[in-house]
């Protein structure tokens with residue numbers, strides 16, 4: 213080994229990371245070469261002295277000063293959170309007021325068609341009741357979900373417009389601070405005996421169609437008497453999903469379809485899981501923000517690579533929390549009802565048909581409601597779409613006129 | 623890893639409770655302060671910078687995944703914060719050994735600069751000699767020779783390639799040898815050279 217090779221290897225030898233062959237050669241060299249031996253000894257001395265350097269004591273009051281700074285920087289984060297929610301609240305108030313404005317327009321437009329609510333005052337009164345109900349928590353989902361549908365639900369209730377905007381503001385801020393309402397999964401089980409399985413399952417399907425629900429699963433089978441082997445009738449299970457707000461209505465409706473032999477409702481409160489997933493999501497989103505900032509200011513490749521790989525992890529976490537929240541929302545917003553239907557050609561059961569009056573009344577009420585909400589929807593749609601509709605109208609009139617004049621010419 | 627006894631504190635700290643975080647780090651304060659002190663070379667700066675590092679750690683506490691030692695994680699943040707700090711400080715640079723060598727060459731034997739450097743920085747021992755190294759050498763020397771990290775760890779923390787870590791380390795040690803000769807520094811164990 214030559215001197216320059218030996219000098220090259222000194223540091224690695226000191227740090228104990230040269231291989232056996234180099235080590236042997238190196239030791240052989242410094243045995244004979246004084247200047248390399250001196251260099252080695254000097255470096256050895258430097259490193260061992262540095263290695264033995266003692267830690268300084270902490271400066272006075274270091275801990276207290278730091279604790280204060282930490283508490284302060286912790287508070288800052290909370291404050292920015294409140295600012296964030298206030299901003300959301302402000303936006304929601306704006307949406308409410310726009311909604312209220314729309315609603316007033318709607319009532320003005322529809323006053324003539326309704327003799328019952330002939331004057332705007334009574335219309336407003338009924339709206340205030342709605343609003344009160346909403347403020348008391350009948351529709352507090354707004355913040356938890358923030359979905360546009362819910363905002364709209366709130367907007368419908370905001371009937372009296374600007375004069376109530378302030379009280380709304382308060383309600384919303386307090387809702388914002390609580391941040392969440394109970395998240396409850398309701399599941400119903402009901403067993404009924406009926407005269408006709410087919411008729412009953414058709415009624416269930418129709419009801420679901422009319423009420424934005426759907427049949428998730430259904431099966432049916434033939435029942436035979438275990439002893440005589442005689443055909444007893446059809447049985448089956450239907451699982452339906454219905455908006456949670458319509459859960460009890462739906463249960464009551466199903467009760468009217470036959471003789472109830474068994475009925476239960478389970479309530480599963482997943483608020484904690486929900487809030488947990490939500491706060492994890494929030495934390496991850498904050499982290500994502502910070503990492504993105506960090507990435508912008510990163511100065512070396514090592515930093516960039518480690519930030520980016522962390523960012524990828526965080527984004528996939530965000531997606532999975534989001535998916536979890538979505539599936540929670542799904543089971544909370546839509547309740548399941550498992551209906552077990554048994555066909556019995558037995559005189560003891562109350563046939564569904566005897567409930568004719570009730571059912572008729574129900575159906576009447578229901579279709580009236582449907583009609584009303586349909587009408588309301590159309591009017592609101594017209595208000596919203598007046599400009600494009602006007603264009604369509606003009607084109608239609610022009611077409612009719614065109615065709616007529618053509619006919620006349622013939 | 624933080625002991626499981628502290629899991630309540632960890633939860634609180636993750637939610638932004640500064641007092642909880644302060645309790646978690648209390649035993650690491652001296653250690654972090656000293657790492658930062660060695661890199662920045664100035665106790666007053668080290669106080670501010672190490673506190674800044676702790677606040678950074680607090681704000682990024684969610685990113686600590688508990689799979690690595692808490693102290694290693696803190697260490698990383700502290701070292702990076704200190705390196706960032708000296709990088710920024712470099713712009714308002716003070717006299718370093720590099721400058722000294724260059725100036726000496728330019729001024730050919732004028733000993734004015736040498737006196738200034740010695741009185742300003744007070745090179746009394748190897749540790750103050752480390753302090754006079756250029757930042758790029760000082761960082762690897764501190765991490766390797768004072769903090770006992772291996773090449774790989776240094777490369778991870780600083781983002782430098784392994785080869786660069788090695789070459790900076792041997793060049794840094796070479797500069798220390800030059801300074802020891804220049805200032806006639808004797809080993810600590812044999813008493814100080816120039817007091």
Ligand SMILES: [Zn+2]
Nearest residue numbers: 215218245248
């Ligand atoms: Zn040699």
